[in-house]
Amino acid sequence: MSTIYDVARLAGVSPKTVSRVLNGDGPVGERTREVVEAAMRELGYVRSNAARMMRAQKSGIVGLITGAISTKNQPSTQQGLPDLYIVQGIQRALDASGMTLMIADTGGRQDRVPKLIDTFLSHRVEGLIYVAEYHQPVDLPPVPEDTPLVLANCYDDRGTPAVLPDDRRLQADLVRRLIGAGHRRIAMLALRPDMAAGRLRPLGYRDALAETGIAFDPALLAHVDFDQPETGPQLLWDTIDRLLRLDAPPTVLCCGNDQMALMVYGILRSMGRRVPDEIGVAGFDNYRAIAETLYPPLTTVELPYNAMGVRAGERLLQLISGEGRDDHRPVLVAGPVHWRGSVNELRTATVVSLMTQREETK
Amino acid sequence: MSTIYDVARLAGVSPKTVSRVLNGDGPVGERTREVVEAAMRELGYVRSNAARMMRAQKSGIVGLITGAISTKNQPSTQQGLPDLYIVQGIQRALDASGMTLMIADTGGRQDRVPKLIDTFLSHRVEGLIYVAEYHQPVDLPPVPEDTPLVLANCYDDRGTPAVLPDDRRLQADLVRRLIGAGHRRIAMLALRPDMAAGRLRPLGYRDALAETGIAFDPALLAHVDFDQPETGPQLLWDTIDRLLRLDAPPTVLCCGNDQMALMVYGILRSMGRRVPDEIGVAGFDNYRAIAETLYPPLTTVELPYNAMGVRAGERLLQLISGEGRDDHRPVLVAGPVHWRGSVNELRTATVVSLMTQREETK
DNA sequence: TCCGGCTATGACATCGGTGTCATGACATCG
C-alpha cells in the first residue's frame, strides 16, 4: 500500500505538502493541489490511520462488548435479539461523528472480558460501551479512569453511566391504554422477579391502576417462569386457568413479553377461548416478527432498543468530549404503545370520558 | 497512557529490553524480566497497537459490513436477525486467531459502502466480510486485490468467495423426513420467487420427492408473498383454503419460513383445523423464539447462521494466510431437522421400511 | 591462554503521518 512519500515523489513535492492537501490545513497552490490529487488517485492512496493516530493520540475508535456477564445463570429467554438493535442504534449515533466501532463478544464467558478490554485499550479506544442482552445488573472489571464507559441495557452499583429501558413507565403506559379502552379487570402475567423486568413492570402496572383509582387485586398478578422447556407451558396453563375461574375474571391478560403472549395464544385456543372477543391479550417488546404475524395482531408496547443504542452512543460521545462526567443518573428510554387487534375496545363512551379526565388532570 | 519508554525508565533498562519482555523474543535475564514486569504493572502499561502495527505492517483487524446493499427494494421480512447470528459466528472464528473485528453498518444505504470500505482500508484491515440479511445477490464496489473479501449470506457474479445456506439441501432433508414419517401429499408454501430462498427451497422439495418416487403435483406448490401487511394474510388464507379443498388434500404444509408457519397456525385455527391431527405444519429457519414457543412446537429445519459465520470467518483467515485464493466455489452450509410436535408420524411400519430403504441406497 | 559461540543488553534506524519552524518569493504600506 502506498504512502504519502510515494505520492510526494510522483507529484514532485514534499510529503508535508501532500499532508496539507489531505487535511486542508495550511495553504496549497491551486496547481500543486491538482497534481497531488492526481498522484493520489493514480496510486490509489489511502491514509494510514495507525500513523496518523500516533501523532494525533486519537484513535477515533469506540469499543463495544456484548455477551453475558451476569454472574447468574442465563435466563435462557430471547436469543440475543435486543443486542443487535442496540448495536445498530449505537452505530447510527457514532457514524454521525466519524467514529469507528470495534466490537467483541464474550461468547458468554465473563472471564474473557478483561482480555477484551485490554485489546481495546491497546487500540487506544476513546470510549467503551457494554451491551447486555436483557435489563440486568452487571459487574464489570475496572476500566482506566480516562476511558469513558457506558452501559446499555444494564447497570452497576458504581454509578457508571447507563441507558436503560423504562420498564415501569412502558408497562404503565400500556395498562393506562387498556383502562382507557374500558378494561377494569386486567391480569398481569409477569416475568420472573429475579429479572429487572419482572420487578419493574408490575410496578408500572400498579402505577396505572393507582392513577385511575382501580384497586389492585393480588389475585390478578402472577409471576410465571414460562420459558422453562418442560414446566413452563404447564405453569402458564394452570395460571391462566386459575385466572379464568375467578368470580370476576380478567378481560385482558398482560403478558411479560411477546413471546409469552405467543404461548398464551396457543393455550387460550386450546381452552377454546377466542381472542379478543372472549379475552384480550397484550404483550411487551413489540417483537415484530411475533406481534405483527400473530392473528389477531398483538397489542404491545415497544421497547425501543434501537433508540437505546442511539442514546448510549450519544452519551458516550458526550463523555468523550468531556461533558457530563459527573452525571451519574441513568438515561431511561420509553416507547410507544402499539394498539392492534388482540384487545377489544369496550364501552366507547367510557373511553372518551376517561381520556378527557386524563387530559384534565395534566 | 504510558509507553515502553516510561516502563524502561522506571525499570532502569532500555526500551528494547522492555519490548523483548513483551514479545518474548530475544533473551532476557530472569531478574531483569521481573523488574520490567513490575514496572509495567505499576504503570498499568498497555501496548499501543498503532505503533506496533506501523512496523509490523499488520493490523490484526478484520472489517465487517452489514446492511442492505441489494439494489432491489427490501423484502421487508425479518428484522435483520440472521446478521446477528452470522456476526457472532464470525467473531467466534476470528477470536481464536487473535484478530479484532471492526464493524460498520450501511444503514440500508448502498451509497455509503465505498466510504465504509475506505475507512476500513485506512485502518489497514487484513480482510473484509460483507454480511447480508438474507440469501441474495449483491453488487459490491471493488476492493483492492490484496485485501481478501468474503461474502456471507450473499453472492456476486465475480466469483468472490461466498458462504451460503444450502437452501436446496435443507428443504430436501426436511421433506425427506416428512416422507419418512409417512406423508405423501406434502404441500409447499414457498417464499417469493424473486428471493433466492423462494427458488432454491422448491427445488429441494422436488429433489426429495423425486428421490422417493413421489410424483410432483403442481397443485401442491404455491409461492405466497405472506408478509405484505394488508394482502399477505388473505392471500395465505386463500391458498390454504384451495389446498384443503383439493380431492387429495395435503397432510402437511411446508411453510417458507417459521414466521409464515406462525401465521399458518392462526389461519388453520380460524378454519377450525387442528394441528397436527388434522394437518401438519413444518417451518424453515428454526427461529427458536417462534418454533419452540408455538403450541404445538414447530417441526422445522435449522438454517445455521451461526455456523455460516464461523465458516465465513475461517474462509477469510484462510485467504489472509494466502491459501485457496483461486478457489471460487461457494461454501454451502446445512443444518439439522428439528422434529417437534407439529407433524404427526403416520403409519410407523412404512416409516421403518422407508428409512431402511434409504440406508440401502446410500 | 585464546578464540568461537552464546547470553544479555543497548544504540539506532524505521514505519507513515503531522506539528513546528524556516525559507524564499511576492505584495503592501509608510
Place this chain on the structure above:
DNA sequence: CGATGTCATGACACCGATGTCATAGCCGGA
C-alpha cells in the same frame, strides 16, 4: 525604497514499538 506581512513550500523532529546490528561478559574447547 526598505520594512513588514502573507503565501507556498520544505526540512526536520516526533509519536511508540520493533528489526538490525553492535557490544560486553562469560563459558568451554583446543
